[in-house]
Amino acid sequence: MRFIRLFAVLFSLTFSTSLGGYWFLGSVCRQERVFGALFRMFLYHYEHPAQYLGLVAFIYALVAAAWGIRTRSTGWRMHAGLVVVIVTTLLLSSAVGGVLWTFHDMQAGYFPPWDRRLGIFAEGAMTGVQIGWLIVLLSFPLNLFCTLFAYVVTCYFVQRDRSA
Numbered sequence: 001m002r003f004i005r006l007f008a009v010l011f012s013l014t015f016s017t018s019l020g021g022y023w024f025l026g027s028v029c030r031q032e033r034v035f036g037a038l039f040r041m042f043l044y045h046y047e048h049p050a051q052y053l054g055l056v057a058f059i060y061a062l063v064a065a066a067w068g069i070r071t072r073s074t075g076w077r078m079h080a081g082l083v084v085v086i087v088t089t090l091l092l093s094s095a096v097g098g099v100l101w102t103f104h105d106m107q108a109g110y111f112p113p114w115d116r117r118l119g120i121f122a123e124g125a126m127t128g129v130q131i132g133w134l135i136v137l138l139s140f141p142l143n144l145f146c147t148l149f150a151y152v153v154t155c156y157f158v159q160r161d162r163s164a
Contacts, residue, residue, distance in 0.1 A: 002069050006161055010068075011061035013153050018053045018146045025142055034142055048104065055097055060089040060150055068158040078158075082151055090133060098128020 025034045034049075064085050071081055102124030106112075112120050136143050 002161060003065050006068050006157060007061050007065035009157055010064050010150075010154060011057055014060055014146070014150050015054055015057035017149050018057055018142070019050060021142055021145050022049055022053060034139065051100060052097060055100060056089065056093045059093045059096065060085075063089050063092065064150070064154045064158075068154065068161060071158065072162070078155070082154060085154070086147060086151070090136060091129060094128040094132025094136075095125040096128070097132055098124040098126070101128065 022034050064082075067081060067085050071078065073081055099121050102121055106117075
């Protein structure tokens with residue numbers, strides 16, 4: 001029950017904040033390109049921003065909640081553990097984001113034969129891991145804002161859950 005409660009709180013806060021930050025940067029600051037992109041890359045993450053932000057928030061909440069209910073560390077060990085959670089989230093969400101990007105590519109008109117789809121999804125996951133970190137790095141300042149927010153919120157709720 002603790003896991004579900006912590007997961008729900010972390011997911012709802014990180015998803016709503018990342019989506020709000022995306023809309024804020026896109027409309028108020030007149031920044032047309034909130035997400036990073038590579039040259040000649042199809043911009044499916046601009047067409048479906050909530051799906052990609054929700055994917056990262058879901059994986060972050062899953063990893064952080066699993067870590068949060070198991071950790072008893074305090075001080076620098078807790079902060080180091082959170083850095084590991086963030087790096088793990090980056091790797092996992094890059095892989096799943098690559099699969100989602102491949103799925104959006106299929107919706108755009110590229111339909112491989114059925115027997116090749118799993119291989120293409122696996123290739124999308126590997127491509128996501130290879131370039132996902134760069135897309136996140138190029139998504140400044142949204143990446144910094146969301147990472148700092150998730151870090152502070154996770155510290156607070158993990159400590160609060162531990163004392164309850």
